[in-house]
Amino acid sequence: MGSLPTESLSVEEHQQQQVEMDDTSRTERARWLLNSPDPPSIWHELAGSIREAFFPRNKLSSSSRVKQTWRRSAFSFLRGLFPILNWGRNYKASxxxxxxxxxxxxxxxxxxxxxxxxxxxxxxxxxxxxxxxxxxxxxxxxxxxxxxxxxxxxxxxxxxxxxxxxxxxxxxxxxxxxxxxxxxxxxxxxxxxxxxxxxxxxxxxxxxxxxxxxxxxGAAIVIGLQQLKGLLGISHFTNKTDVVSVLGSVFSSLHHSYWYPLNFVLGCSFLIFLLIARFIGRRNKKLFWLPAIAPLLSVILSTLIVYLTKADKHGVKxxxxxxxxxxxxxxxxxxxxxxxxxxxxxxxxxxxxxxxxxxxxxxxxxxxxxxxxxxxxxxxxxxxxxxxxxxxxxxxxxxxxxxxxxxxxxxxxxxxxxxxxxxxxxxxxxxxxxxxxxxxxxxxxxSIILSALPGLIxxxxxxxxxxxxxxxxxxxxxxxxxxxxxxxxxxxxxxxxxxxxxILLNAVRPGIELQGRLPRTDTYGDISQFPMAIKTPGILTIRINSALFCFANANFIRERIMRWVTEEQDELEETTKRTIQAVIIDMSNSMNIDTSGILVLEELHKKLASNGIELVMASPRWQVIHKLKSAKLLDRIGKGCVYLSVAEAMEACLTSKFAALSNC
Amino acid sequence: MGSLPTESLSVEEHQQQQVEMDDTSRTERARWLLNSPDPPSIWHELAGSIREAFFPRNKLSSSSRVKQTWRRSAFSFLRGLFPILNWGRNYKASxxxxxxxxxxxxxxxxxxxxxxxxxxxxxxxxxxxxxxxxxxxxxxxxxxxxxxxxxxxxxxxxxxxxxxxxxxxxxxxxxxxxxxxxxxxxxxxxxxxxxxxxxxxxxxxxxxxxxxxxxxxGAAIVIGLQQLKGLLGISHFTNKTDVVSVLGSVFSSLHHSYWYPLNFVLGCSFLIFLLIARFIGRRNKKLFWLPAIAPLLSVILSTLIVYLTKADKHGVKxxxxxxxxxxxxxxxxxxxxxxxxxxxxxxxxxxxxxxxxxxxxxxxxxxxxxxxxxxxxxxxxxxxxxxxxxxxxxxxxxxxxxxxxxxxxxxxxxxxxxxxxxxxxxxxxxxxxxxxxxxxxxxxxxSIILSALPGLIxxxxxxxxxxxxxxxxxxxxxxxxxxxxxxxxxxxxxxxxxxxxxILLNAVRPGIELQGRLPRTDTYGDISQFPMAIKTPGILTIRINSALFCFANANFIRERIMRWVTEEQDELEETTKRTIQAVIIDMSNSMNIDTSGILVLEELHKKLASNGIELVMASPRWQVIHKLKSAKLLDRIGKGCVYLSVAEAMEACLTSKFAALSNC
Structure with a gap:
């Protein structure tokens, strides 16, 4: 990509050299992947998250150059625990x-x-x-x-x-x-x-x-239904909270007249008052205090009414x-x-x-x-x-x-x-x-509780x-x-x-997509999402959209890939009498792989190899490459099968002479 | 990338045109993303998987041009159910x-x-x-x-x-x-x-x-322990299968002499015979039949021994x-x-x-x-x-x-x-x-059961x-x-x-990484994995490694991004007195997003915008772009924030004049 032409060479020679250079830099870049340092081990990560839990922001405090005295650090600890110490000093009368x-x-x-x-x-x-x-x-x-x-x-x-x-x-x-x-x-x-x-x-x-x-x-409705007890002055009420029990209890009380209508009249009148206050407060932001003090007002008014009319003697609870x-x-x-x-x-x-x-x-x-x-x-x-x-x-x-x-x-x-x-x-x-x-x-x-409920729905x-x-x-x-x-x-x-x-469904049935190259770019995209994507005949590019290539989806992925390979093979044979040369699996979305996933990759490699098809992996992630190495899978299927990106894998497959010479 | 220089223009004019063309094609390519057709809805996918469950390979059979008579199709159905009909016809005497x-x-x-x-x-x-x-x-x-x-x-x-x-x-x-x-x-x-x-x-x-x-x-060991009953001829044995109960039961029987040593002698002798047969069979593949017939041989021999010696009268069960x-x-x-x-x-x-x-x-x-x-x-x-x-x-x-x-x-x-x-x-x-x-x-x-167990471990x-x-x-x-x-x-x-x-842990605490450009490529990689990766000052590139950007990890992702932004800001201010211009979030790994994720993206956009930092999304996936559109988030934060790849997003951010003019 970045190699400039040298003038003294003929065009053919130049092209030849270009191809070789591309190929060299491609393998070199693949080596970045293969030789990347070991990712942090699980113990390391565990220790890190424990350290972060107990000594958060350790990194920042160590980078600040100011030596803290113990008194200063004790005060900063206290300020962390009691934020009031921070803003309290600047608190003003206004x-x-x-x-x-x-x-x-x-x-x-x-x-x-x-x-x-x-x-x-x-x-x-x-x-x-x-x-x-x-x-x-x-x-x-x-x-x-x-x-x-x-x-x-x-x-x-x-x-x-x-x-x-x-x-x-x-x-x-x-x-x-x-x-x-x-x-x-x-x-x-x-x-x-x-x-x-x-x-x-x-x-x-x-x-x-x-x-x-x-x-x-749901809770708002359940709470509202519970208020029917107070609103209707019902004495025997169910202990359950579900709609059916509560409504059943209410209707049976109404039916047997175990309720006091005066409660209902009083409650409903003030509920209407509260709702109107709420409505006004919403329409006019300056009157926000109206819904805020309406409940207290209702309490004072209703208490006065009951006290003056002795309504408690007539069933008002x-x-x-x-x-x-x-x-x-x-x-x-x-x-x-x-x-x-x-x-x-x-x-x-x-x-x-x-x-x-x-x-x-x-x-x-x-x-x-x-x-x-x-x-x-x-x-x-x-x-x-x-x-x-x-x-x-x-x-x-x-x-x-x-x-x-x-x-x-x-x-x-x-x-x-x-x-x-x-x-x-x-x-x-x-x-x-x-x-x-x-x-x-x-x-x-x-009615005060009821008037606060609409805000929850x-x-x-x-x-x-x-x-x-x-x-x-x-x-x-x-x-x-x-x-x-x-x-x-x-x-x-x-x-x-x-x-x-x-989340589990997503892990068990991950997306898996056939990709094509987007015109005038090195980017590959799902052929159903991008109708303009171009497929390369004879080379299948498949992306696995699962964060974990693991037991829950490994078999699914294998069968889907094998089915696509079979379908593509049939189609190719019908039209051009050629066969598939390579399957590029874009692993960039799989953060990790487990032993089941590794077994499936090995099986896929064997099956494809027995049909003369190469298996090429594009941009496997840090943990994945590490696990493939520790499972010795890369030794068995050849390190030449790994490339930094789909575009580079595709180039490598297309220069088929070199591909034939490579380890795959 | 693919635009050829036109000869009649001056170098500056050409560069200017080049920048404009790049910019145009970049927005055009971003439009591929934004205008991609709606992904299959959940109902569609559900219907698809049901169809696949009941009428598998429908696609293949419809594409084959041979009209099938009902008799032929009934036979093919039968052959599917009874594979013996397939291979039975070619079965030979050899x-x-x-x-x-x-x-x-x-x-x-x-x-x-x-x-x-x-x-x-x-x-x-x-x-x-x-x-x-x-x-x-x-x-x-x-x-x-x-x-x-x-x-x-x-x-x-x-x-x-x-x-x-x-x-x-x-x-x-x-x-x-x-x-x-x-x-x-x-x-x-x-x-x-x-x-x-x-x-x-x-x-x-x-x-x-x-x-x-x-x-x-575990099962092999448990099964083996169960065999102690038969091997020792114990009459009262526990019904539980765990090691502690079984060994307790065995020792109490041994202690109280509720067992018959003859059983043990007989069983152990034949167990040794079986294990030797197994060992020979493993060493010499031609003698595979030895371990295979050894059990039957043991049965015949031991039965004869018991019959002839009347050992059953002496406690042999x-x-x-x-x-x-x-x-x-x-x-x-x-x-x-x-x-x-x-x-x-x-x-x-x-x-x-x-x-x-x-x-x-x-x-x-x-x-x-x-x-x-x-x-x-x-x-x-x-x-x-x-x-x-x-x-x-x-x-x-x-x-x-x-x-x-x-x-x-x-x-x-x-x-x-x-x-x-x-x-x-x-x-x-x-x-x-x-x-x-x-x-x-x-x-x-x-002892026959015991001899088969090592294969399970x-x-x-x-x-x-x-x-x-x-x-x-x-x-x-x-x-x-x-x-x-x-x-x-x-x-x-x-x-x-x-x-x-x-799987859940992976969803709750997904990887999230700072990226840098790999030298001489358009590929971006984790800066801890690739030490040679180059960071662009003033622009943070962050990749979210979670298949689902959802309730379980949205807050974690937001806090991690905000912490990195703060740290990078502090560092930049200390060294160059400049501020961060943009945060590029590489969403290529997130297959889907839910309402919690969308809320977090919106919050992030607001917080960053209030500090004068652009939020740019690179290569969001099909479902993600669809959901961002249906939640109208793209309308609120500007459609110019979406690019096809990190490289294109970076180019767009670097041509800051154009960035200032864009919608972000």
Missing amino acids: KFKSDLMAGLTLASLSIPQSIGYANLAKLDPQYGLYTSVIPPLIYALMGSSREIAIGPVAVVSMLLSALMQNVQDPAADPVAYRKLVFTVTFFAGVFQSVFGLFRLGFLVDFLSHAAIVGFMA IVKHIKGGLNPSSAHQLQLTGPHLGQTAKIGLISAVVALTEAIAVGRSFASIKGYHLDGNKEMVAMGFMNIVGSLTSCYVATGSFSRTAVNFSAGCQTVVSNIVMAITVLLSLELFTSLLYYTPIAILA DINEAINIYKVDKLDFLACIGAFLGVLFASVEIGLLAAVTISFAK | KFKSDLMAGLTLASLSIPQSIGYANLAKLDPQYGLYTSVIPPLIYALMGSSREIAIGPVAVVSMLLSALMQNVQDPAADPVAYRKLVFTVTFFAGVFQSVFGLFRLGFLVDFLSHAAIVGFMA IVKHIKGGLNPSSAHQLQLTGPHLGQTAKIGLISAVVALTEAIAVGRSFASIKGYHLDGNKEMVAMGFMNIVGSLTSCYVATGSFSRTAVNFSAGCQTVVSNIVMAITVLLSLELFTSLLYYTPIAILA DINEAINIYKVDKLDFLACIGAFLGVLFASVEIGLLAAVTISFAK
């Missing part, structure tokens, strides 16, 4: 003004939502409020997101009660149930910290985007006594021994993953709006620590809330101080105002997923239907299974 | 002579092995012999392997008894046990035929080569009565209803897969020696049908035997007729000679696997230890799990 307003708006939404979600988690209302005090404070010290609003959320509350009631019925023994909830919270915190510390953040990725969309929508005061310690309530340990740990793991998924999705989307980076592993440590401390102070699993984070952002929060303001406000109301909530109707809590995204990727949509719909018709666990399991089945 | 000799040799090995394996399967001896009659006859009609020897094999016999005794204790109720074994055989046959008919042969591939090596070695005669029907014994249906079906599935794995491995290795092709799916149909018929005629699961196939091959068999000869010989001995086997000591059967291959692929070796050792210390099921499960974990 920022505080914004954060104060955002925090108060947040609190006005947080108080009614917390009570509602505690109800959803089958705990007394004060536990929801407790969860809005300690976790946000801890997160403010350790977290790095500036917008996220920490506290109880709908999906995790529902998940907890749905999973926990198989272990302990909350109606039968609320104290035992609460103890188990704290234990689950503790485990969730431990799992989250471990994920963060050991850089296992990728475990959260196992819930794909599509699966989350489906799961959230009310919250009754809420225990006020600071979070009590719950350290002695953790059940770290006993028969339920395994189950609580399992539920802790599930809640940890779901809570992290929501928090990281929320944190990342707002961080990307403001253009800063969020370290997933650090976030996990912060979340984990906040839940561990929470479990010791009567809180249940807290995470970042979609709806409240959006309110916080719209209210113009600058830093995580808005969370501190919110926590202090909730704390003050716990101290002072809980007795005022005695007459708050439960139907209002139900993203139909546009589901349509988008359907358009882009059918198998992704299958995971989405699997999670949705699983949550809806079976249980939360089954839904999650369905989503993860379908997502991974997709 | 071939029959070879087959007769091979068949007789085979029978002499088959009779004692069948009795031994029936013992291993906890069935009466005649059932092993029955299994050596009907299945080989059916296979002879339908199978296409010429060397394979059909009948009971050690691993499947052990598997059956190990799995079945959890369902039904053979000692407590042998008749019920036998009925369930026939039912399992029926299910195994049905599964095998279904695999073949629906072209699900790839299910057998789920047991990787490495896993089979480990499983076979003997076979006693073997029911002779033709295979009785067992159609009425199948338990296709009842409480054990699910379990028998499951055991049927496991046995079907293990039996097929062995048979196909055996068949393929001998077919490749003789250089003919074996259609895996057709073989499965034949095996399935032979087992279905077997289950109706008192046979248990039959398959191709490693050791007997080797004997058959060495004895010079030409066609599957040797199986017919063998079956008829076994049938005759069932009719005539079973009463002669009354005094055959059980210890001899144990392939230490060289295990070492080879360790050298080539550590993770493969993990699957191998997992299967081995699982079978040895837990149970057959656990061993198989461990092997399949480890094998698939490898």
